[in-house]
Amino acid sequence: MVYPSTITDIYAHPGISDADLESIFRAHVKVFFYKGDLILTEGQFSNAYYCLEKGLVRAFARNIDGKDITTGFFSKNEIVIEVASLFLRQPTRENIQALSDCECWMIGYEAFQELFEKIEGFTEWGRTWMSRALLANKQRSLSMITDSATNRYLSLRREQPEVLQVAPLKHIASYLGVTDSSLSRIRKEVAQMGR
Amino acid sequence: MVYPSTITDIYAHPGISDADLESIFRAHVKVFFYKGDLILTEGQFSNAYYCLEKGLVRAFARNIDGKDITTGFFSKNEIVIEVASLFLRQPTRENIQALSDCECWMIGYEAFQELFEKIEGFTEWGRTWMSRALLANKQRSLSMITDSATNRYLSLRREQPEVLQVAPLKHIASYLGVTDSSLSRIRKEVAQMGR
DNA sequence: AAAACTACTTGTCATAAGGCAAGAAATCAA
DNA sequence: TTGATTTCTTGCCTTATGACAAGTAGTTTT
Numbered sequence: 001m002v003y004p005s006t007i008t009d010i011y012a013h014p015g016i017s018d019a020d021l022e023s024i025f026r027a028h029v030k031v032f033f034y035k036g037d038l039i040l041t042e043g044q045f046s047n048a049y050y051c052l053e054k055g056l057v058r059a060f061a062r063n064i065d066g067k068d069i070t071t072g073f074f075s076k077n078e079i080v081i082e083v084a085s086l087f088l089r090q091p092t093r094e095n096i097q098a099l100s101d102c103e104c105w106m107i108g109y110e111a112f113q114e115l116f117e118k119i120e121g122f123t124e125w126g127r128t129w130m131s132r133a134l135l136a137n138k139q140r141s142l143s144m145i146t147d148s149a150t151n152r153y154l155s156l157r158r159e160q161p162e163v164l165q166v167a168p169l170k171h172i173a174s175y176l177g178v179t180d181s182s183l184s185r186i187r188k189e190v191a192q193m194g195r
Numbered sequence: 196m197v198y199p200s201t202i203t204d205i206y207a208h209p210g211i212s213d214a215d216l217e218s219i220f221r222a223h224v225k226v227f228f229y230k231g232d233l234i235l236t237e238g239q240f241s242n243a244y245y246c247l248e249k250g251l252v253r254a255f256a257r258n259i260d261g262k263d264i265t266t267g268f269f270s271k272n273e274i275v276i277e278v279a280s281l282f283l284r285q286p287t288r289e290n291i292q293a294l295s296d297c298e299c300w301m302i303g304y305e306a307f308q309e310l311f312e313k314i315e316g317f318t319e320w321g322r323t324w325m326s327r328a329l330l331a332n333k334q335r336s337l338s339m340i341t342d343s344a345t346n347r348y349l350s351l352r353r354e355q356p357e358v359l360q361v362a363p364l365k366h367i368a369s370y371l372g373v374t375d376s377s378l379s380r381i382r383k384e385v386a387q388m389g390r
Numbered sequence: 391a392a393a394a395c396t397a398c399t400t401g402t403c404a405t406a407a408g409g410c411a412a413g414a415a416a417t418c419a420a
Numbered sequence: 421t422t423g424a425t426t427t428c429t430t431g432c433c434t435t436a437t438g439a440c441a442a443g444t445a446g447t448t449t450t
Contacts, residue, residue, distance in 0.1 A: 061337060063337075063341040064341070069337065069340055069341060071333065071336070071337060083326050083329050083330070084326055084327075084329065084330040084333075087322055087323065087326040088323065088326050088327070088330070116318070123311070123318045123322075126322065127282055127318075127321065127322075127325070128282065128283065130322070130325040130326075130329065131278050131279055131282040131283050131325075132279075132283070133329060134278050134279065134325065134328060134329055134332060135278070135279040135283070137329065137332040137333060137336060138266060138279075138332060140336050141266070141332065141335050141336045141339060142256060142258075142264065142266060144336060144339040144340065144372065145264055145339065145369070145372040146258040146259070146264060148406080149406080149407075168426085168427065168428090169427070169428060170426095170427080170428090174340070177339065177340040178407070178408085179407075179408060179409080180427085180428075180429095181407090181408080181409085181410095181428090181429080181430080182406085182407055182408070183428095184428060184429055184430080185407090185429085185430085187428095187429095188429080188430095343436080344436080344437075363396085363397065363398090364397070364398065365396095365397080365398090373437070373438090374437075374438060374439080375397090375398075375399095376398090376399080376400080376437090376438080376439085376440095377436085377437055377438075379398060379399055379400080380399085380400085380437090382398095383399085383400095391450100392449105392450090393448100393449085393450085394447100394448085394449075394450095395446100395447075395448070395449090396445100396446085396447075396448090397444100397445085397446075397447090398443105398444085398445080398446095399442100399443085399444080399445100400441100400442085400443085400444100401440105401441085401442085401443100402439105402440090402441090403438100403439085403440090404437105404438080404439075404440105405436105405437090405438075405439095406435105406436095406437085406438090407434105407435090407436085407437100408433105408434080408435075408436090409432105409433090409434075409435095410431105410432090410433090410434105411430100411431090411432095412429100412430085412431085413428105413429085413430085413431105414427100414428085414429075414430100415426100415427080415428075415429095416425100416426080416427070416428090417424100417425080417426070417427085418423105418424080418425070418426085419422100419423085419424075419425090420421100420422090420423085420424095
């Protein structure tokens with residue numbers, strides 16, 4: 001049987017067989033979100049995660065002044081998830097929002113737990129996924145310290161170019177840790193450099 | 196049987212029974228490091244992690260100019276680990292160094308894998324640990340964006356006061372994302388505020 | 391005990407980014 | 421299609437932090 005490439009991509013792992021993949025796929029349900037929809041709101045308990053087949057999603061937190069800071073972007077074939085709330089069973093401090101119309105494969109916490117217990121290689125896969133997420137996060141903190149705002153912008157452009165196409169400047173700015181005025185200037189400067 | 200509190204602290208989890216804890220404890224070996232020792236060096240493969248019973252440890256990476264940036268401090272009863280190298284089986288880009296004489300309970304990758312396969316609740320425990328680590332990391336990135344250097348310093352003082360006692364200023368400075376001159380001034384300012 | 395380091399502080403000056411505000415351009419709503 | 425709202429740019433000025441360098445104090449080495 002053939003599964004959506006989003007599923008085969010995300011769950012690709014030596015310990016996961018074709019039969020496993022079938023059980024995994026069956027545990028997912030197709031869901032849609034529309035531009036602007038909040039997939040998760042602070043204070044809620046997260047109860048599922050989403051394999052993103054199409055669209056762009058962002059996570060954001062509020063700082064003390066109530067200003068929202070984008071903490072991450074999720075692109076095609078990535079898992080839209082709030083780990084802390086889902087796995088620590090606590091209310092989330094983050095919000096997750098669709099930045100464009102989205103198609104996802106959702107899996108609920110219960111179904112996930114079953115797979116986690118039943119499928120040998122699934123826990124391994126999970127650990128690997130977590131390790132990668134942790135690594136990515138560390139690199140982000142590091143780049144906040146060692147790179148200039150311009151370089152962080154260039155990295156984002158290199159690694160998630162679709163974000164620059166879809167997300168409004170203010171979300172990108174807060175993600176990069178600068179104001180929108182600054183990002184506007186950075187962008188101008190980069191455009192001139194390019195010539 | 197009674198185990199070191201470092202062990203009982205770190206492995207405290209509903210899914211882990213007393214019998215489990217015994218197997219877990221048996222898998223650890225006591226090791227010592229001395230001030231300045233490198234526990235892990237960039238380019239090496241990490242093959243173990245360490246439950247820190249006594250002492251202070253830091254992790255650091257090098258930026259493009261070769262300057263070292265402290266990426267984290269490990270205090271008593273925390274796990275000294277380089278997740279990316281240990282679980283993704285790849286050479287590490289980080290260094291881990293003892294900042295004072297240390298006592299640890301070490302567990303090797305093989306022994307860890309066995310526990311992971313044998314003990315039901317251990318995978319759960321691992322997932323929980325990873326989730327917390329991810330959360331902590333996210334909050335760090337966020338604070339690099341939303342807090343001033345002074346506030347980051349105050350947070351560190353609140354959350355890991357022992358770091359300020361033991362680590363030299365330059366390591367603290369690079370961890371906070373400022374130069375040592377700046378940290379020296381911040382510290383002065385904070386001391387004056389305190390009166 | 392002299393020499394060599396390392397840790398920390400302080401001064402001067404430079405610079406990246408922020409705060410605020412105005413205005414243009416694009417998008418959305420009625 | 422007109423008005424309202426959001427998005428983005430730009431200008432002026434301020435500010436936090438960096439770069440560099442000198443100097444003090446403490447520690448380690450020989």
